[in-house]
Amino acid sequence: MPFAIGLLSVLAIACALSSLVTQGQAYNWYVSKYGERTAAVIIALHADDAYHSGWFLALTGFLCLNLIGCSLVRLPGLIRRFRRMGDPDAMGEPTATEEGINKPESVFETLRMPSPTARKNGEGREELYSAKNRIGLWGAWICHIGILMLILGFALGQWTGKQETVYGVPGQTKLLGDTGLAVTIRDFTVSLREDDTVEQYTADITVTEQDTGRSEDAWISVNNPAKRFGWTFYQNSTGYASRVRVLKDGKDLQEEILCVGESLAVADKPDLIIHFQAFYPDYVMADSGPATRSGQMNHPAWLYLVAYQGQVLGMNALMEGEELTIDEYTVLFDQPRNYTLISAKRDLFTPLALAGGLVTMLGLMLALYVRPASLKAVKDGEAWTVYGRCEKGGVLFAEALRDAADAERKGKPEGKGEQGT
């Protein structure tokens, strides 16, 4: 137990501290944000990717070992306690005792105990006994197993799972990494409300298995993924794309669809790069720089950057119909549209993690809300003495027993106080 408490505390501190460090950035980023010395410490401790670092995995491993050890060690005792609860002779130290009861059955009833079984005890005295909620004894154990399943499912998913992304505009077909699948984007819709806010992104795709040529269509939108060929496809995000045409001496040289952030190398002069920096559908020059007034294509503008042999030649915005001229080359941006980014995931262990979560939930419910209790009434002369034992929440159970006993002594069938213990 002390080890588990210490381990949980260290894990909580590790998670909390790691959340304060932006994850997954490059060394230079940390230097610019925190300074050289702190950045060096962050990199040395792998705090830049804390949740996948060796020390974090070791902590999680120790937690798993602790959970396994705890579950194994406690199992025999738990089985014994579970069996013992059904045996009146093995009831153990009572939590509370009430004397001078005339009708013990009403106390059993008030405390919502099952109908007691009557017998004569070893001393030949009449005895009533019943126990309830024995399953509650298993709560913590089940919870431990659930957490173990959850960690195992997550770890195996991280280890064996695969995730790929593709992006493009309607009409394009892209390979989904090295999965042997190709995704054709047939249509992509951004549904806008009257106030110009986005209601939904919907993509109509076809997934083709390259080996067999088999195809399956799917509609995906945010919160509505689709499963095809063992992969789950998600409508992940969107952005702007545009057609970019390059003319040389007035004649078409090349044409490509570029998404924001992508670059084009001029076909016959590969050192000349056109980078599509940003797109503004309703362009306005604000104090803070270029911006868009709305999502409507009222006044489109393309922000570009031109580089030659790694040197930036210039950066500017082009309005609709404007051209960019670099020596004999003319660059035109037009046909702006939304592209869709689709992610695909294959993780065979997600169901295990989900089952682990549900088992944890079940264990917690049993541990926290199903309170095992046993009640024994022994005839002591004319009156009865009632012994109650509750495995959890003894004070409140004792109070409920006292209330039930008081009610019985006063001749009322039901007492006040907590009945469901």
Added chain:
Amino acid sequence: MIQTENVLFTIVMVGYFAAMILYFVFAATRKETLWKAAFGIQAGCLILHTAALVIRGIGAGRLPMTNQYEFATCFAWALCLVSLIFIHKYRFPALGIGAAPVIFLIIGYAAMQSREVRELMPALRSNWLAFHVSTAIISYGAFGVSFAVGIMFLLREKLKEGSYWDQHIPSLQKLDQIGYRSVSLGLLFLTFTILTGAIWAERAWGSYWSWDPKETWSLVTWIIYMVYLHLRLRRGWKGKAAAMFAVIGFICVIFTYIGVNTFLPGVHSYA
């Protein structure tokens, strides 16, 4: 409709403030009628608060739980509801002395947020929203009550046995149990919150756990209360230590709610 909600919200805020003052005056003067009046005002405010939330929900055409204002006002509502249930169930009127200031602070925080009704972004348009956020609200409300019980425990320790407060504040042993039960309620619902959030994230983004700051701090809070449960099984850790742990746990809850949104933005930045 939104104007009606604004009026009700203002009445409710004033009502919670009045209940808090009455509880304080009750603590100072020990007049029985005061806590009864405070309890009555709180119960009345809870009804009006419910009406305000329903009106906002109808006006917005969705559950009113999706931005800082809505979550804060729901949090105050849940805290009020759970505290009234605990006061009634455990015959513990003085719990209001600890709970009412927290309710007022949370509703005060809500009042500082924008009350504008906004349409939901696509990721929030999910049936899981109702399960995820409503369980979070109940969980936070229950942890708020455990905080109040912890404070009452620490105060009760300073009072002599046989004093006036014996009839209004349960024994230390019983307080410890009440605190445990409120933590149990909170922990169960927090687990449900994390679980439903994970299922939702899996459907929306294809990743049920991505170490987003809010996720991470929910896990930290969950671990803290797990430590609380384990510590209680050890000799000498019930009572005062447990009460202090419940107080610390709630501070962590508040950081998860407000601190993370303010300092560590992630996919939960809107909540």
